[in-house]
Amino acid sequence: MTINTMDIVGRISYHCDILFRVIDINEQGGKKIAVLFGEDIRLVADAPCEDLIVINQAHRMKLEQEYRSLEEQSFQLFRQDLALLREKQEYEVTDGYSKTLNYFQIPGRVLHLDGDPSYLKKCLSVYEKIGIPVTGIHCNEKEMPMKIGQLIDHYRPDILVVTGHDAYSKAKGKKSDINAYRHSREFVQTVREARKKIPHLDQLVIFAGACQSHFESLIHAGANFASSPSRVNIHALDPVYIVAKVSLTPFMERINLWDILRNTLTGEKGLGGIETRGVLRTGMPFNDEDLNES
Template structure:
């Protein structure tokens, strides 16, 4: 077994495909290929999986939420068309037309393969986004620099996480029982120092088995994982895209959006939050965003 190999764990019945991130004294540090899980296992517990280039690997789209997002966008476009229902208090003139400003996303990801796929899907969904591959331990420092530069409406801080094997029995209340939750908490706090209002800046944080309560207390609007379960690589993007296309005058339907994710309410939760989608007049042929 070498660094970069794709493997499964015999002791878990080969349920998840991992990439070997590094090897430390006959113990492999593993990162999930589809799940945002960070794990470790003895080399003798590993079994080779079919080998492919993770950077070329296409994480399967989640048709349920992709289709739902496209329906949302179609509804928004219909409402913005000449004679559409917005603004309600003043019927649109026959020649009136509107332009769209979905919320802008700043996405920090601890996995370059996940980041690449997420950025492709943001583009397909017409969500303005900037993405950066940043190790989880460096995310707080990166946000101090990037937030004033990018000025996003939505921040995603995600990567890999997991509950440590070596911890006090049954104790999952302490941040020290998690591999990266403390780094995500630091990142959320850094973002909240930049913008205190949860309406002005929506924060989506966490990965597999992350400390949900600590992330919310630090200032996240949405976080993983209430049930300490695995979440899919695209689940944070699903929530971010929904916030980006929910009108600013409305709140995001938490149950509906999380119901679209792979992991559901066991994997992601949150608090009532405003959308970031705006319309403007008149329609302009080109709109340059910062």
């Protein structure tokens, strides 16, 4: 069977457990080697074309349905969390519902840099459903360190997401060696450049990393949240759930790390972080007449 770019394939040696898109095909040592991007998992991999099989429609739909079901479960749990959070905020603003007050809220603005345009589109759709103000930019991982300073100056975000594809290769070194990772070095450099602009951890909240990324280096570089503590794969939407919780948590409250991880699809093996404040701000009064006139 001939393998072509943009085919949806599985790796025979891994029992076709993950759906991949074929991004490129190169010849190495007389063998055709495909560059693969995960369809739902933020993983990049190389594989011999002879180890690949084009996934038929029935099997593809089955795997996609499983992922959609997990996404929906995670999203519903996240919405329940947000409903409780908003109820608590209303209780506090209205002094235990004893006062009728017109107030407004300003969620944290997100700048989301993604190495994969397909993932970026999925993430922007979820941000929109939740009501998070976001600017999404597709940017090759290797270009992120050079572009991040200018982007921060232009968009002035409260929250920065630096993600895309990554992978650990045992053949390139130990897990402690950042050179053994596909794009962890670029993610780390991007976080460092961002921290040169805004050093304070609560003035710019940063999520960085993708599948199997070098978690410790990202945290030490200045990320508030990162992947992947156990070097496991993370889901394409995991960064969204983390930064959305930060965006909608009041700036006087500390983020509970377990609360922020439990509704992600990957959990604490794939994601971690440090104590961080929310960035939501509440104001008043809210003028309904001005809203109706605009």
